[in-house]
Amino acid sequence: MKKEVRWGMVIDLRRCVGCHACQVACKAEHEVPLGVWRIWVKVVQKGTYPEMATLSLPWDCPYCERPEEARYPRMSTLFLPWLCNHCERPICNTVCPVKAAYRREDGIVMIDPHRCIGCNYCRAACPYNVRYANPITGMLEKCDFCVHRVDAGLQPACVENCPTEAMVFGNLKDPSSKVSQLLSKEKVQVLKKEMATYPHIYYIGLDKDVMDPLKGWERHFYHKEYEKL
């Protein structure tokens, strides 16, 4: 009997050191052009500064003048590898007008480069902002879990290159696989659960400030002066 396969990934953020090796490995593996990324590591710094409560504008920040106060242990740096979530209900597949975006039986969401017309609708609809238009070929692209490697029995390039083994790739339907064991043992979280896409990238130790796209951007909306900086 054929073994049932559903590929997925668990990223242990407690192990991630923000080395961007996954990002570089992916660039090299897929010859991703300049300015676009299939996977990237979002880096966020957060800290508790007592005087901040009285501030309204960023240039009033006292830490620009006294940077020695804004340091460990009052702050931490958070990393979040951000890639296609290979959703169970991918919105990109739903809205693609030519069915160029499709989901394989093993759960990998793919783009047929021979069928894509480059209408960009999937890119507009994806809540994870992981799709990009290849500036050289004009084709829509995204992470495909290194399908050529996976089909050959290898691990995706990012997983292979992760020095701390923070990224674990495997079959979610196989109870003996490392991903299944991590999922059953650890407290995991997914990105944008409210979008009802049922993503298959699971994160251990995910912080609310790094997963929220609006964090660190609020001021950008209100103060035109902020843009002048």
Next chain:
Amino acid sequence: MLMEVQVLYNVFHHEAVSMLIAIYFHIVGLHAGCSIVSITATLLGKKEYKPVAKIGAIFVIILFSISPIFLLTDLFQPLRFWYLFIHFNVTSPLSWGTFFLCAYPTFTGIYIYFLFKGNVLWSKIFGVISLPFAISVHGYTGFVLGFAKARVLWNTAVMPSYFLCSAMISGMAFMLIVALVRYHFTYKDKPFDEREKDLEIIDLLAKWTAGFMILNVFYVFSDLAVMYYHTEDAFETVELVRLGKFSFLYIWVDNVFGNIVPSLLIIFKRTRKSHLMLLIAAILASIGVFVMRYVMVFGGQYVPLS
């Protein structure tokens, strides 16, 4: 004590929906509006509405012939546009749009042919057939934005009706401008009662435009008000269009000067009787609708997703 969060590294891929699509939305709204007005005038069957029906029909042909250019040039693989016909995806509004964009000119073309031939019965029959396609050809664009669940400004149930309503405003305002220009060039050669009929049509068009503008303001109000009671993304987006980068364009240019001021100019009898005021109202309304398309497309994509 306040937690300060700073993003040190993140990737933002460039905007998915470009200016070409905003222009396309505007033009398709314009000709759908003209078409709906023209067909309604024909179906009502009054003789004095005939010039309106004909003016509308001519502009449908002109505007429709330029609108697909924007769609095709926006594709990254424009030579593959015919894939849209052979790979139909029922869950994608772009697929629906492909068929509406083909069916609409076919039926409307036949309708226009019979209209200019003077065949009342067949122009009415094809008018009835092409009316739903005229509504759908713009209605689908509302669904295109509405189905993109990533963007909170687009993903609202009010979007298709909002888009249709603004299409009616742009179409009617455009026809109002044409009717005013036509009147001022031709009224000297016409007998008194024909002039009266032309003025009646102008008056009627202006009143309907004002009605749709008031409906539009209601849609904007309900959309923004509900967003205030929604998720964090929705709250940030509505703050963006109300107070942030797009506030001048959306609140002032689109809603105050594009909807409220022109509708007031039309509602008050004294200003409605002045053709200059009507022309100003129609121009303001047209600018307002274009700005609304621009804000919807770019404002929706302004909020970061990653």
